[in-house]
């Protein structure tokens with residue numbers, strides 16, 4: 001039997017996590033802002049269903065990675081306020097994960113937008 005109350009409160013907690021990350025993390029704000037702009041441009045360029053699917057997958061992964069990065073940073077700050085090489089390794093690797101995918105997201109974005117942009121000129 002599905003515990004609907006528990007399910008809805010889990011959604012509530014997840015939503016709270018997204019809002020608090022948006023408020024506290026500049027990078028998450030920037031990525032959200034860029035995502036909104038990119039979606040507006042894609043609508044204006046009349047993107048095909050396939051292009052939208054790829055775009056949403058990429059945006060979803062970037063924003064999710066930012067949330068995981070924030071979770072890792074917060075967990076480390078909770079464990080220790082002291083400087084520790086393993087804390088640095090974990091934080092930098094998490095930030096690196098976001099950077100790696102962001103670079104590929106830009107490349108995918110260029111590949112997705114170049115043709116519709118040229119066609120619209």
Ligand SMILES: Nc1ncnc2c1ncn2[C@@H]1O[C@H](COP(=O)(O)OP(=O)(O)OP(=O)(O)O)[C@@H](O)[C@H]1O
Nearest residue numbers: 025027080081082083084085087088089091092095
């Ligand atoms: N407890 C720690 N021990 C060692 N190095 C740390 C520790 N906390 C943070 N650092 C390092 O200091 C630098 C700055 O970390 P900080 O936590 O300020 O995050 P940030 O990279 O500025 O990201 P954000 O702006 O998203 O918080 C990073 O290289 C990080 O790995």
